[in-house]
């Protein structure tokens with residue numbers, strides 16, 4: 734797991750990155766800037782618990798490609814979930830919190846992830862423990878509002894103008910960040926590669 738000094742604000746950006754693309758890099762840059770983060774940990778999952786592993790490239794390959802795409806020195810690409818044998822985000826976050834007292838973390842995800850978020854293991858616990866930043870994504874800009882999580886935690890949504898303070902806030906607190914968008918997706922890239 735990367736290291737962060739006490740008092741720093743760190744974004745956690747988990748993904749399959751199968752393969753990583755410029756849309757991921759854009760999300761990371763937007764999160765760093767708009768959330769005023771000191772670091773962003775780009776966490777390459779051993780396998781999304783809700784996705785089939787049939788098309789999943791080896792972890793080492795996804796890690797290597799991620800390192801090539803994530804050029805900002807504030808971004809730390811890591812596969813510590815595999816190293817610690819965790820794959821559910823709730824477990825990952827508990828581990829990160831326990832190992833980094835005094836660091837302020839925020840969970841980062843694209844707007845499409847919000848739609849399925851209520852199917853994640855212990856999703857309420859995640860929202861009640863970690864501030865969350867949702868980054869806009871083409872195709873998910875409006876639908877996210879009808880998601881179970883947005884409805885359940887509507888009272889905890891903060892204005893995106895307050896995003897620079899999100900990492901310092903006590904959960905539950907989440908925001909939706911609009912900005913430049915990319916319509917890239919790993920599945921489209923995989924489809925193109927197959928021909």
Ligand SMILES: Nc1ncnc2c1ncn2[C@@H]1O[C@H](COP(=O)(O)OP(=O)(O)OP(=O)(O)O)[C@@H](O)[C@H]1O
Nearest residue numbers: 748749750756842843846869870915917918919920
């Ligand atoms: N173009 C994009 N804009 C905003 N967020 C994105 C974009 N692409 C991926 N994300 C977000 O990045 C994280 C990791 O996504 P993932 O690695 O699954 O990429 P993907 O392009 O969504 O893959 P797939 O097409 O295989 O589902 C998720 O939180 C996802 O919402």
Ligand SMILES: O=C(O)c1ccc[n+]([C@@H]2O[C@H](COP(=O)([O-])O)[C@@H](O)[C@H]2O)c1
Nearest residue numbers: 747748749778781783821822823853854
């Ligand atoms: O914990 C869960 O139940 C869970 C279910 C689905 C996805 N996630 C996490 O969400 C992140 C994004 O996954 P993906 O496949 O959409 O890139 C990644 O860190 C996954 O481990 C986590």
